[in-house]
Amino acid sequence: MNDVDVLVLHGSPGAGKTTLARAVSEILREAGLAHGVIDMDEISIVHPDQGRSFARENLRAIWPRYAAVPGLRLLLPSVVADEEELALLRAALPGAHLAVCELTAPEAVLKERVTAREPNEFWREGLRRWVDVFHARNDLHRIRDFLVSTHERSEEDAAREVIDKAGWLAVRHQPRGSTT
Template sequence: MRFELTPGKPSSVGIEVLILHGAPGSGKTTLSRGIAESLRMSKAPHAVIDLDDLSMVYPSPGRDFARQNLKAIWPNFAAIPELKVIIPSVLANADEAAQLRAAAPGSRFIVCELSAPEHILKQRVTEREPNEYWQSRLRDFVDLYHSRTDLADIRDFQVITYDRSVEEAAREVIQRAGWS
């Protein structure tokens, strides 16, 4: 199936955006790929937009840079009917969630918080990061994330990513998001 982009204002009809939100090491990027694979197998139109990739610039222009980039490319995605968009990201607060919604107008947003025990998150970031500088920064960020008191206000539902396969967690997210 191929979609042609046409000039004019995209409708965003039927576009759903799933934000995979969680601490570093919670499995956002890995699970976004697992969900995408499940959607591919069911032939559902979908896309993964990684905000980290949209902001990979040095020196960093700031957190808003990724949202500005999302807003700039959104019309291309919104032109695809019934698209399901997966965005792995850490939401800093409810305001940032609202800013993401504004960058993708007319879409239905769902926020799934991914969770695992704190010691597991720290182990995961230590194993995956290339050096002590990034390992230390992300372990500190895990601590900061777990000290937050607003997490329940931001998420629509929560999925545990510890002690289960990517496929099992992806199935649960798809089912709870109403994408099955």
């Protein structure tokens, strides 16, 4: 397996994790850089709900295929529940260089965003409650490596800041003994 730079786009519901992953992916595509996106919400859609470990175990199963891609940068949009979950996520990605970018916006904006996107009040209210839970946390500074605001700016501007802070457009040094 190759060393893979993995960036977790973490934040409250409505922070723009999936949206930013797409925007970052497009910038990386335009730059001709190998990259992938694994949306942790998407790989956990099953009814009845199988718990938080379901997505992580799915990630563990597909990780070797991604890790085999030379020079890959991998985006993981996800909410990291706590430090223990971050440690479990790291364990699911052997050989990864993992960093966490917390996406932020004002709480009222986050609630507006989740209300606008959900199909009915059951899902809207559930996500508004998750926004409250997220903002009541006192461990976020121990999980994130850096912050990026998604409020009052374009998706492209926020995506470029994510890429800049992750150092993903910087020239990579080739491993010793490499001829490419």
